[in-house]
Amino acid sequence: MADPYDILIIGGGPGGYVAAIRAAQLGFKTAVVEREHLGGICLNWGCIPTKALLRSAEIFHYLNHAKDYGLIADGTIGFDPAAVVKRSRAVSGQLNSGVGFLLKKNKVDVIWGEATISKPGEVWVSASKKTPMQPQALVPKGVLGAGAYEAKNIIIATGARPRVLPGLEPDGRLVWTYFEAMVPDRFPKSLLIMGSGAIGIEFASFYRTMGAEVTVVEILPQILPVEDAEIAAFARKRFEKQGITILTSTKVTGIEKKSDGIVATLEDADGATRTVEAERMISAVGVAGNVENLGLEQLGVAIERGVITADGFGRTNVDGIYAIGDVAGPPMLAHKAEHEGVICVEAIKGLNPHPLDKTMIPGCTYCNPQVASVGLTEAKAKEAGFEVKIGRFPFIGNGKAIALGEPDGLTKTIFDAKTGKLLGAHMVGAEVTELIQGFVVAMNCETTEAELINSIFPHPTISETMHESVLDAYGRAIHK
Incomplete structure (x- = not known):
């Protein structure tokens, strides 16, 4: 067994890698366990690549409205779907490499694999079933394989994954999560989006701008449910003016899969039903914390509503075990995870940071x-x-x-x-x-x-x- 770490972090997403860098700055011997990609979902499959897609859509919008600015854009204005996706993936790849560089610069060890907390102060890492996306030239020197590792403090930063509703499970072909929605083999002519939170609305905005007929279904009376009602109503009018169909107080009760499309059955608040056909459907009904297979139940770590219970300093009910980011509950935002990571590490150091104040966390949706x-x-x-x-x-x-x-x-x-x-x-x-x-x-x-x-x-x-x-x-x- 290697020498004990002061801090070992499970998960190399925004919360995990930021906590690792801050820990290294404070003189802690630090390691990060990551099974697939540094930067996590946000950098590789969420925040960053979606903004690259939305930027392409924005420019496409301006090209189609050049005359509004006194400009002339002669000829056919179109887009290459493969090139749009390729640019998005390249942006993520560049930042993924940057995270590896930062960890290497700060002398943080990276352990490739899947972690389980075998007992307080010990983490067992098994070989990952996934192929690391990190270029080996940028992988920090240090421990890189499976085995048992001791750590005085263990921070869980395993993030979250798309929530799945029974009977409406994504299949990766006709019913997408945000993973498939970011790398389509072709752009659908029609799209049904289940859920009107930030993820659903951003994809609605992107695909509508690129020419798809988009329908958004929301079970609550208001789209963008966490936003101020007046702002959400204002945004809804603009979305509908763009041609997006929005059905609130409505739920998807079932889907029938065709050879190249789906037929969704919808039910409104009064119990009335209707069907909507679309080439593809995106399930954007939130995310679920990655709490499984970490050994939490055996250790007695408190879990409530699918996320780890932690205080404003990331402390769980078990000494020496902390949780930050999406796995520690809403709001599930990258900048919240990063801030939590810094607070958690500084609290371990005894610097007496202010606890996380969730009323001060901004929320952003990058639609149009x-x-x-x-x-x-x-x-x-x-x-x-x-x-x-x-x-x-x-x-x-x-x-x-x-x-x-x-x-x-x-x-x-x-x-x-x-x-x-x-x-x-x-x-x-x-x-x-x-x-x-x-x-x-x-x-x-x-x-x-x-x-x-x-x-x-x-x-x-x-x-x-x-x-x-x-x-x-x-x-x-x-x-x-």
Whole structure:
């Protein structure tokens, strides 16, 4: 058995590799166990490659609307599906290699294989059934094989996988998860998407822009269920204007598979049924934590609703075992996992970091128009007993948005009427995923409306809608 590690991390995704690098910075002898690809689902099959696909769709959209900008695009405008996918995979490949370089630079050992916690302080790694995607030239030197490894602290960062509904299981050909949706052998002419969270809506936006007839089915009354209702309603109107069919308060009760398509049976809230035909279906009904085959049950690690129970420092109910990222529960976001990883390692070091505050975690959906938010929705703020002041500002009143040809948008801010505390911010429109961080910083700095009102926002920028929204909450909007 090799010398004990101070910290051994199971999973090399965003939470795992970031925790490993921070651990190495703090002087811990550190290793990461990974069975397939450094960077995890986010980098290889989620956040990054989908943004590459959406970028291709965005440019395709602009090419088809060149005349709106006084431009002439002669000839046939089309796309090469294989080339679109190839570019997306190349982007992921580049970043995958980058993670390997960073671990090597920080002298973090990488152990290729599948881990089981055999007992507190010991991890057994067996050979993986999957082929590592990491170029061997960039694999950090150190332990690279199966065997038993001792570790004073074990951090579980195994992520999550697509949730599967009984009777509606993906088959990889006619019924897809996000894996198949990112690498189609051909682009379907029609597509049914089950689920309207971030994954479902992003694929709806991508495939609709590329020309497919898209139907989105959502069991809840609202699409983008975690978002503010007003923002979700605004986004829905824009999606429907683009030709996306949206059916809320509706569920898929069954599918019939044909030779090259499916027929889905749908049922609405009143029990009425209908059928929808499509060449392909994407199941985007959430994800499930990867808690199996880790030895957690034998160790008595608490699991609730399919994820590991952990506190704001990543600590489980078993000493020396921690959990971060998707496997530790929602929100299942890469940036949440990364932040959790840093907090967890710093807590182990005794640096007394602040525990994770989930109210400060921004959420972004990279559809067209984009959606971004942080903090409480209007409904949640009122449920919590706050007397609120609400500010709104539409992009149609913003000079930069109009100049960009992107006047469809809305910025909404929610304040505690008694203290001026910013409780939440919600945005829909062009580039709002880049803008939301301004509100995140403000909330972390415990900013009130006074500081935001007195801040100077550059002109002309879309960020001015943020300022105007705050002004509007206090009856001071200038351009509304």
